[in-house]
Amino acid sequence: MRALNRKLLRDLWHMKGQALAICLVIMSGVALFVAQLATLDRLKVTQQEYYAQYRFADVFAACKRAPESVAGQIAAIEGVDAVQTRIVVDVTLDIPGLDEPAIGRLVSLPDHGRPVLNDVHLRAGRWPAADDEVLANEAFAAARGYREGSTISALLNGRKRVLTITGVGLSPEFIYSIRGGANPLPDDKRFGVLWMPRRGLESAFDMEGAFNNVALKLGRGASGQEVARRLDMILERHGGFGATLRANQLSHWFLNNELEQLSRFGVVVPLVFLGVAAFLLNVVLNRLISTQREQIAALKAFGYGNPAIGLHYAKLILLFVVIGTALGAAVGAYLGDALVALYGTVYRFPSLTFALNPLLPLAAGALSGAACYAGTLKAVLAAASLPPAEAMRPQAPPLYRPTVIERLGLQRLLSQPARMILRNLERRPYRALLSISAIGMAVAILVWGFAFIDSIWYVIDSQEYDIQREDITVAFVEPRPQSALHAVRAQQGVLHAEPFRSVAARVRFEHRHRLTGLTGVPRGVTLSRVVDENLRPVAMPADGLVLSRWLGRALGVKAGDSVQVEVLEARRPALSVPVAALVDDFVGLNAYMDLDALGRLMGEDGVISGAHLRVDPARQTQLYRALKDMPAVAGVAVKASTIQSMRDQITQNLMYSVIFNIVFACIIAFGVVYNNARIALGESARELASLRVLGLTRAEISFILLGELAVLTVVALPVGCVMGWAISVATGELLNTEVIRLPLKISDFSYAFGCAVVLAASTVSALVVRRRLDHLDLVEVLKSRE
């Protein structure tokens, strides 16, 4: 078979341009597959090891204050293997140079030994020994440039204390370092975790012999829900806020969600590329076989059986698959390395390294093989079973029919070349359709990628301009009476203040329940509003709840149903409350009520958790300082900086995805157009040469050849826009989670950009083909039989 193999290699070399284009497409698909799935694999493995090695807990609960003796009760719950009580408090940090306060979460370390659960990995420095020494989490320390010996000033229970950082640590509890609340992104400059010896926290917060946070490890086969329920019962009298299972622990939830997205898109996106590659190979192979008909006939005449011929072409496809996969694996490994590093900046592990599971390139190869053969099997089988006699007969001249336009009687509008273009397109409608689809796919990929970005900006813009119209939000340590609102309003620089009451509550419907924040919204609110997906404000009904639609969905309720609301603070009332409406909001699972109605529910009058303020910009800095120092104030959030940091972070992360999007879309667009052009050139070389002989210029025959491609491309642009829209709609739901919903908002810019990029790529590849066309050797071409 050696001579036949040589033919194979020479054939491949002969179409190296097209082969390269196709291999690049396969490479793109494989690279994405390998990179994403390898990253997924590494993250999963690292996560599991981290959790196991540092004893990440299974159940988490917080309460107001419980005596240490309660730990014994908790340990006695059936199914509990280990209990770790601790003190966790969020405090205001006074950071020089940062005029808005930062929040530090103080987590107690046992006075002796390491934590039983949720252990801390010491990255640098030493464990804190004295009462005012702390470990800082790595993300925060890095963002703020803290090192061993740095000091940080914190407001502990109304008194300013200076804490010394003795080291930098990491814990599986804070892989994704986020405070909770409206911002789903880590804000490492303004939120840090500080591990402090328990003694220090006890004395600062009058918690001697008491705890306010507990973590549990479950035994094998124990029911988490059951344990959580028992835990809630025990902690209720100590002001328990509701136990959560590991699945809902913030850091874990975010990480898991990310991994899930990665696994979904890790397979779906490469399939798109492989689909395009399959299409291209189909066209190329069909063309090749049709030009080699007589060769096939000769080979069969000389006794090469059908399987031998079939195998020969199958090997050709195999070459594509192998080269594409090899390149893809290499690029994928490189990309995966970068991707893992990128993840490492957001999800902090003690060590996160990239390693390529050797099975992945094999799987990728199998996948691309399957795709490529799916596209070419028919052609290969056709070649294999081509009757030699038929192969030697000249092919019947291609069947041409009058085009649609001519049937409409409009042919006078068209020149002969134009008629040739149109007839050619109509002759092979399937190929034209598939080409349009493939080029459209390039547009679609760009539109899809940008649609995602458009959605994110829409959500952030709506957050900044429509939902959060306040400048500052003040939150109190404990709920305060109405007079606190007046007191805040009376501060210098406050133009307008609106109160809010915010409680933790469990909302229950039948057997389903969720822990959520219930927010009381004052009547006539102008600052922090509840808006629907069209950014129209939603007025609170006089009685009844307004729930996020996702929350409604999770609970299985619709407007009109009544739910059980168990408030986990203050008087802890449990009442049945009707659901007045569901709102399509973007961030979080929220429950809202009229402020006064909530007050009635809580049995309170005018008690508020905080206030939203509109502030005179000239006095803003002084106001922060004043508010920061007030003992009753737990935290002051400045909307502008929170939103800005969100924007910065997203921009950074999206930049990479944008670049890759463009590169991959260009590969597809270029590949498809170039391929089609070359094949069209091959098919019509003789015709075009004849036309040259007849006296048409190079420009005119270019028009005929490239005109067909131009029509395909131009038609493909709107088709691609529609495809992009359709893909965005289809995958839109996949991206929605309980934390954030992305509405479909594709900007015209996205469509335009997608079209522009594909137009540019098509133009470039057309010009490349045109060069070939210009150098057509007329005599040679005319000599050939076809």
Added chain:
Amino acid sequence: MKWVKRILAVAAALAVVATVAWGFMPRPVPVDTAAIGRGMLEVTLAEEGRTRVRDRFVVFASVAGHMARLSLRSGDAVAAGDTLATLAPLPPQPLDARARAQAAANVRAAEADLNQAGQQAEAAAAELAYARQRLEDLRALRRTEHVAQDAVNAAETRHAVAEAALRSAEFARAAANYRLEAARAALVEDNAAPGRAVTVRAPVSGRVLRVLRESEGPVLAGEPLVEIGDVAALEVVADFLSRDAARIQPRMKARLERWGGAGSLDAVVRLVEPSGFSKISALGVEEQRVNVVLDLAAGTTAAELGDGFRVEVRVILEQSVNVLKAPAGAVFSTPQGQALFAVEDGRAVRKIVQTGRRNGLEVEIVSGIGEGALVILHPPDTVQDGRQVTPR
């Protein structure tokens, strides 16, 4: 024809490029708008306050006594002079063993004293009898001038002295008798013969606001029993930051909100107290505050309002009627002054405006834009002068 076809081809190509380019052009920004209207603009100060009865009378127990159970209830009407409570004398203190022994001993001592006094009285009587006899004798002798006047004088003197001594002894005996009675009284432990009850009367007509002491039992002198006041005459007191109180003048109008009834009540500032006091605010900081007292406006009644009810007091510092006003969210400050974005012909136009009064929600527009003009609320960053916008 060739030219036509060429032009058509070029036109087609340009059309494609233009369509794509159009996609790049900035789109109108969706914005929230509001119209500049005329109306009332109020600048107000609000604080939490409470109602109180203007004249509150606390009725105290005038003496210590045993009070019968008060049948008065909060809300009862009383007239001036009505008996509110009756204070009966307290039963005597029961004696313990030592006291009893001491009292008994005192009684015996008093008896002894009485006996002693009796004896002394008898002695004095005897002395007197002798002195009289002596005097009569001496007087008789004087008539016969057997003795000197001097002796008679002396005898008269002695007689007088003896009379006095007898009187004194009688008095002493009486005193000892009384002391015996007193000593015996100390042994009395029951109230078999109580004294006169003291009535406590209502000083004014009005309603009972609070019954501070309801149950039967001993009361101390000065213990508050009942609060009476005229609920119809309510005033409202609220404490403001001294800095804010300085802006409040008597006779300023105010509204009472969130008092529990429908709508709000009108009130008038009567008095800004001249003296401030320190108070820890709800935010935990110490502040100087001043009490501001308000009356319900003439003609305003709220039968549902009682004493000690919480209300929100909104003092109207300034009120402009029929001024041009814009929502506060539309106005922002620039180095050239206050500005806003008006919407004209689908574009945002930046205008500098002169503003007057402002409260948290609205700003008075003095000049710079006319009534009915559409302005952009909370303009997003992307809005600039000349940018296309679409009202939502």
Added chain:
Amino acid sequence: MADNEPIYVLADTTRECVFRAEGLTKVYRMGEVEVHALRGVDLDLYQGEFVVMLGPSGKRQVHLLLNILGGLDVPSAGRVTYRDRDLTGAGERGLTEYRRHHVGFVFQFYNLIPSLTARENVALVTEIARDPMPPEDALELVGLSHRADHFPAQLSGGEQQRVAIARAIAKRPQVLLCDEPTGALDITTGVVVLQAIERVNRELGTTTCVITHNAAISRMADRVVHIADGRIARVDHNTAKLAPADLQW
């Protein structure tokens, strides 16, 4: 043997019958047209003979007949036997095996693999043959040893055809079927090609069948079969075979 002497060969019925065709009929579709190319052909071919089949110019009948004989096609009706092997019912595998080991083809347009050199084109066939001659020998036989490593694009038409002949005979086939071998060549080149074919027939004793529209070529054959209207019109025996160099067209 002198090249310009007439050769007298008698039809020899005692020679082995290599092909026997009985009632061959072939109908095919071309585009939307149905063509009845062969309408019942009966023919015998004998071992070692040189047969020329003449058909009317422009018609495909003779080509189809050759294809059927060579196992490239099956008749719509009738039977073909090669030696004692029934080709008509042989099936795809059988025909392939038949072609592999027994038949050599030469086509009008050479049908070389353009991406392989002359030697490699011949090697294509020798690699699957049972008892081939080395490719170099085959090329030697057609006088192209010096062009063994050239690609078809670098060879003239006549040279390409000769490579095709070398390819056809390298496996030492029993039968050599040539479909209009000189159709694309001028007379001088054509003569060279025909000389090669003649040499193979003479030296290797291969039964040779040449299809052509060119009547002049029939002068070098042992027998000439005339096909017209899908049937055999007549069979001539050449009493005096001409050498290829003597042919004129």
